[in-house]
Amino acid sequence: MMKQEQILSDVFGFEGLRSGQKEIIELANRGCDILALLSTGAGKSLCYQLPVLNVNGRALVITPLVSLMEDQVAELKRLKIKAVCIHSHLDIREKRMILRQLNRYHFIFCSPEWLATDRARSIISNMQFTHIVIDEAHCISEWGYDFRPHYLLLNELLDYYSEAQVIALTATANDKTIHDIQHLLNRRLTVIDHRTARDNIFLKVMPVHTSHKVEKLMQLLPASGPAIIYFSSKKMCDDVQQQLLSSGFKGMTYHADMSYEERMSVQLSFQNDTIQFVCATSAFGMGINKKNIRTIIHYHVPKSIFQYVQEIGRAGRDGEQSQAILLYHPEDLNIAFKFLEEDRLTEEDLKFYKEGVQLPDEKKEFIHILLRRFSVSVLRQLLNDETAAKYNAVKAMINYGTAKHCLSSQLYDYEGTCEHCEVCQGTHDFEFKTIVKEKRSVLFEEYINSLFKFD
Structure with missing residues (x-):
């Protein structure tokens, strides 16, 4: 069997590990259960892939998005590593x-929702896994901005595979989230925190009235390089993209109302530089292995600092100069608070569930899962605490949008002044190149064939 250095060089093409990766992988090689915190773009995937290959093992990799698992499977297949994903779009x-x-596979990717099905449980109960990997582990916390309730059931899986090593990874967590992950997984995890400020991403806030934001985008895009423009509203996402197209810019839109094939087409077009920008909701970008994104623009104020750090971290993964721009206007906060009210689970929902009153299927399933983990009285308290936490998270974005002191200090554990925000360094205008290639119509078909071929 190949030694680690040989696997690292021959399979992954790296001559050495980064400092954060080295500590995490050394602990993993000693058999420790780990919660690894690494900044977006710092190489989290290698932190579980190398330990699995070191022991010729098999990992069940739990990840929240189809696009994320398919991107990682495609990359592993490119490296001639046996990997596959299971999801509802197959x-x-x-x-x-x-x-x-x-x-046959070293890495089997799936979502927590699939794992909760009877079919999944019957299949994996007959398999042996050396590792259980929980990617984007912040989703387990009811405090996270993109909480996924099925993550709460993962303790049942870990209890079944009590001998498997657990490696949980995220770029987005505070002390409360870290506590939640350990508590809800019911595993003693060694926490390794190697998150750092992304000093190649220059931070800017631009006060712009809502009625002038499209005009501002048209001013920014010619020098923005490959860019993601984030929206809170799917309708605005579509409307603005159409206005930009009409003005000669090349880009597409991405949100949950689109079909799987449409979303994959957008992802591949952006990945292969046949478009310059994507107008997207928060679903886009998690795990997308595109290293030359130069600009992240937020058209609306995001729901939390967590979300903002995660999304701007998709810029400059090649280490080159990039920028993150928040187009700030107080009216955006009305949208943020409106979505909080629409999305949150209330005590009234819980009361209706207990009384058998009809609720949307998604809410019913949500409550059903929560009641498998918490008593009614505990759940009531959690709902109140979660509401307060989410309102405070939006208010933290108000502080960022109106900041008179270092922007980095509000996003990262950072003191003093920095060298990569406009408050500390003044306004910096960047001129990033944009090269848009000819689009190949067979791109999606080729990608699907390569993803599911059996070699």
Whole structure:
């Protein structure tokens, strides 16, 4: 069996590990259960992939988004590593082929929602895993901005695979979230925090009235390089993208109302530089391995500092100069608070559930899962605490948007002045190149074939 240095060089093409990766992988090689905190773009994936390959093991990798798991599977296949993903968008033939041959793979990617199904449990109960990997582990916390309730059931999986090593990873966590992850997984995890300020991302806040934001985008895009423009509203996402297209800019839109094929087409077009920008909601970008994103623009104020750090971290993964721009206007806060009210689970919802009153299916399932982990009285308190936490998170973005002191200090554990924000360094205008290639119509078909071929 190859030694770690040989795997690192021959398989991944690296001559050495970064300092954060080295400490995490050394602990993993000693068999420790780990919660690893690394900044976006710092190489989290290698921190579980290398330990699994070191022991010729098999990992069940739990990840929240189809685009995230497919991106990682495609990259592993490129490296000739046996990997596969299971999700609801596979057709029956593809799924049957994969399930028949699961024991061939070193890495099996799936969502927590799939794991909660009876079919999944019957399949994986007959398999052996050396590692259970929980990617984007902040999703387990009811305090996270993109909480996924099915993550709360992962303790049942870990109890079943009590001998498997657990590696949880995230770039987004505070002390409360770290506590939640350890408590709700019911595993004693060694926490390794190697998050750092992304000093190649220059931070800017631009006060812009809502009616002038599209005009501001048209001024920014010619020198922005490859860019993601984030929106809170799917309708605004579509409307602004159409206005930009009409003005000669090349870009697409990405949000949850689009079909799987449409979303994959956008992702691949952006990945392959056949468009310059994507107008997107927060679903876009998690785990996208595009290293040359130069600009992240937030059209609306995001719901939390957590969300903002995660999204701007998608810029400059190649280490080159990039920028993050928040187009700030107080009216945006009305949108943020409105979505909080629409999305949150209330005590009234809980009361209706207990009385058998009809609720949307999503809310019913949400409450059903929560009641598997918490008593009614505890859950009531959690709902109140969560509401307060989310309102405070939006208020923290108000402080960022109106800041008179270092922007970095509000995003990272950072003191004093920095060298990469406009408050500390003054206004910096960047001229990033944009090269848009000819689009290939067969791109999506080729990608799907490569993702599911059996070699």
